[in-house]
Every structure is written in structure tokens, then in C-alpha cells.
Amino acid sequence: LAKTTQPISMDSYEGQEVNITCSHNNIATNDYITWYQQFPSQGPRFIIQGYKTKVTNEVASLFIPADRKSSTLSLPRVSLSDTAVYYCLAKAAGNKLTFGGGTRVLVKP
Amino acid sequence: EAQVTQNPRYLITVTGKKLTVTCSQNMNHEYMSWYRQDPGLGLRQIYYSMNVEVTDKGDVPEGYKVSRKEKRNFPLILESPSPNQTSLYFCASSLTPPYSYNEQFFGPGTRLTVL
Numbered sequence: 001l002a003k004t005t006q007p008i009s010m011d012s013y014e015g016q017e018v019n020i021t022c023s024h025n026n027i028a029t030n031d032y033i034t035w036y037q038q039f040p041s042q043g044p045r046f047i048i049q050g051y052k053t054k055v056t057n058e059v060a061s062l063f064i065p066a067d068r069k070s071s072t073l074s075l076p077r078v079s080l081s082d083t084a085v086y087y088c089l090a091k092a093a094g095n096k097l098t099f100g101g102g103t104r105v106l107v108k109p
Numbered sequence: 110e111a112q113v114t115q116n117p118r119y120l121i122t123v124t125g126k127k128l129t130v131t132c133s134q135n136m137n138h139e140y141m142s143w144y145r146q147d148p149g150l151g152l153r154q155i156y157y158s159m160n161v162e163v164t165d166k167g168d169v170p171e172g173y174k175v176s177r178k179e180k181r182n183f184p185l186i187l188e189s190p191s192p193n194q195t196s197l198y199f200c201a202s203s204l205t206p207p208y209s210y211n212e213q214f215f216g217p218g219t220r221l222t223v224l
Contacts, residue, residue, distance in 0.1 A: 041218070096154055096166075097167070097206075
């Protein structure tokens, strides 16, 4: 049964890089790891998804080591508007999905 | 516009009064899911549906029912709501299960209060 854990919160400053690591033991060989961003009073929004090594898009990078027991979301040069809660998502038993508890990122000026 | 819609957005009800929260998507997605979000507990999956007439329990299915009679709709039914079902509910959809290579789209949420 895949269980996802991530830090509860982290603070940063504008222009810095923020890295959030999610642990997901027992993830199946063929399953992707997905990260979401959520602002208050809104539904989560897809950021990035990966299977192995490194994936990069216009907003973030995702690093997944060879053992796939963790993944790290990297937000380059954060701004105040990146203040949000970030969730990792992995497949649990059967076809269920399990979210990490969420990491509250506060970007300070 | 591609979207997931939920209704109502806000609902205050009383214990035991049956209610239905509707969810609809216009993207022809096969996979749909309901989540509840509670402070300190994050997002937890209630039920999911792999396709029409195929539904299964998530992590917290007790007290809820769902149906998937057509691809676009996935209503959440509370037959006899109780105060511990007071929560923020999200519906989501994706072309295929989100643990395969696909983005999951979330609705705006339904804030339910059961008195």
C-alpha cells in the first residue's frame, strides 16, 4: 500500500528555489507521480507529472530517483503568487489514489 | 471551455436529510473521482469511477454513494448526512486514471455543513 508523506510547511523568499520532497514507498513500477498546487477556496491544479529521472515544464521540475521511493518538486525563482499548498499524488492499493498531506509554502517578499 | 462543474457550491443541511451533489465534466473523460478535504487531513478519496457503470470505493466511502450512468456525470449521494460529513468536497476527472500519464482536472468544490 503506497503511503505518501511530505513536510507540513516551508517558508521561502521571492526569487529563491523551493524544493519539496514527497516520500512514497511501495509505488508500483508503472505508476506516475503527480504534483498539484492549491490556492485557498479553489480546487487543486495540476503542476507536473513524472515517472522517472527528471521532468521539466514551464513552471516546475520534478526529480525522481532510480528507486522511485521519493520525488522532489522544484519551483525555480518563486514569487509571492506561488504561496499555496502543494500536494503529491500516488496510486495506493488497487486503483485508489492517495494524496500526501500537503506542504504549505509561504513566499515572503 | 473544458471544465468540471459541481452544484451546489455551498450547502447547509440538517442531519438525516438526503442530499445529492452533482458533478459534470465536458471533456469526455473516463475516470472521475470524489474527494473530501478536511483541515489537517488533506485530500482523501471517497469513490472513483473508471468508466460508465464502473465505480469503486476510495479510502473513506462510509456514508456515501455514487452512480455513473453516463460518462459526463458522477453525482455524490449522502443518504443520511451526519455532522462528521461536514467538509469541502471536490469532484475531479481525467481521461484515464491519473496514475497513468494524464492530468486530473478538479471542480471548484462544494462546501457542505451538516447541522
